[in-house]
Amino acid sequence: MKKILLSPYTKLVKEHHDMWKTLRKKGVIKIPLPLYRALYIYKKWLAKKLTVRAHKKTGRFLSLHIDTYTACNRKCNFCFNHDRFPSKKQGIMSEAMWIRIIDELADMGYTGKLSPYYYGEPLLDKRLHRLIAYAKKRLPLCFIQINTNGDLLTEERLLELIRSGIDMLKVTDYGNMGIPKDTPKSKISEQSKRLKYLAEKYPLYIYLRSWKEINLMNRAGAIFKRNNPRKNESCQRPSCQLIIDWEGNVILCCNDYYSDYKLGNITEDSIINIWHTPQLQKYREALESGKREAIKLCAGCDCIGILDKNYVLW
Ligand SMILES: C[S@@+](CC[C@H](N)C(=O)[O-])C[C@H]1O[C@@H](n2cnc3c(N)ncnc32)[C@H](O)[C@@H]1O
Numbered sequence: 086m087k088k089i090l091l092s093p094y095t096k097l098v099k100e101h102h103d104m105w106k107t108l109r110k111k112g113v114i115k116i117p118l119p120l121y122r123a124l125y126i127y128k129k130w131l132a133k134k135l136t137v138r139a140h141k142k143t144g145r146f147l148s149l150h151i152d153t154y155t156a157c158n159r160k161c162n163f164c165f166n167h168d169r170f171p172s173k174k175q176g177i178m179s180e181a182m183w184i185r186i187i188d189e190l191a192d193m194g195y196t197g198k199l200s201p202y203y204y205g206e207p208l209l210d211k212r213l214h215r216l217i218a219y220a221k222k223r224l225p226l227c228f229i230q231i232n233t234n235g236d237l238l239t240e241e242r243l244l245e246l247i248r249s250g251i252d253m254l255k256v257t258d259y260g261n262m263g264i265p266k267d268t269p270k271s272k273i274s275e276q277s278k279r280l281k282y283l284a285e286k287y288p289l290y291i292y293l294r295s296w297k298e299i300n301l302m303n304r305a306g307a308i309f310k311r312n313n314p315r316k317n318e319s320c321q322r323p324s325c326q327l328i329i330d331w332e333g334n335v336i337l338c339c340n341d342y343y344s345d346y347k348l349g350n351i352t353e354d355s356i357i358n359i360w361h362t363p364q365l366q367k368y369r370e371a372l373e374s375g376k377r378e379a380i381k382l383c384a385g386c387d388c389i390g391i392l393d394k395n396y397v398l399w
Pocket residue numbers: 157163164202203204205206207232233234255257299300301302303304308
């Protein structure tokens with residue numbers, strides 16, 4: 086017990102000493118730091134335990150993506166936002182729908198990972214801190230994470246998000262990827278410096294990587310074709326991860342960019358009913374037994390089907 090609790094606590098205190106002091110000074114943390122840090126570790130431990138237990142007992146999802154804002158300011162060449170792909174219907178999820186989803190999750194006691202983004206750039210959404218604050222209030226144990234290109238990330242915005250209850254920003258430095266060719270080099274290097282500065286100052290909240298470090302997937306065969314090593318591999322994504330698009334459709338997987346595989350809509354049925362719908366169950370059975378070819382979307386997909394527990398559960 087001592088080993089499990091003390092080791093992450095020591096890391097949290099020692100390695101992030103300056104960050105804690107800054108957050109306390111800026112009024113982001115209002116209670117004494119030792120108490121805050123102890124609560125932080127305890128909540129993470131509890132959330133993980135409850136999430137895994139619910140998944141094992143009822144087959145409930147471990148993580149979910151909610152597409153709150155579809156647009157992105159970049160057009161990376163390994164992403165559906167690139168010009169070579171037909172654009173899909175763009176939109177913004179209404180706050181009423183967001184509240185409805187969060188309330189439903191709170192009613193079922195959801196404690197897993199919550200990701201309010203999909204193929205858009207979440208920092209373009211000016212409501213983001215408000216959406217996160219509501220989610221954190223109703224789902225205090227959930228781990229809330231966004232992935233972002235960091236183009237709009239300033240220290241002020243970051244502190245606003247931390248105050249709202251965000252747990253992690255996975256920031257990818259895309260350099261000159263997907264932006265106009267005439268963008269000055271100085272602007273790109275300033276951006277990299279800013280992201281590095283923020284990641285070093287707030288190490289617990291920012292995980293920074295370069296786009297070159299992305300383990301690129303072919304997004305169900307759409308982004309690039311290659312000799313598919315995972316053709317007959319089991320895929321458990323639809324058994325672990327729930328995806329809701331901006332119009333409230335529950336879709337098969339995070340590679341279903343165009344929402345072709347709609348399993349239900351949250352304005353017409355409960356999330357949990359849709360999660361257990363027979364059609365989705367049929368897909369799961371095929372995919373778990375490695376029959377990717379049985380589903381058109383999945384036939385050419387090279388995505389790793391067994392989700393890394395650390396990815397799913399922070
Ligand atoms: C689609 S993006 C949306 C969020 C945000 N705009 C961003 O880029 O972080 C979500 C995540 O997918 C990653 N990504 C994009 N294309 C990918 C690909 N072909 N394979 C694997 N990951 C990819 C991005 O780096 C990002 O971390």
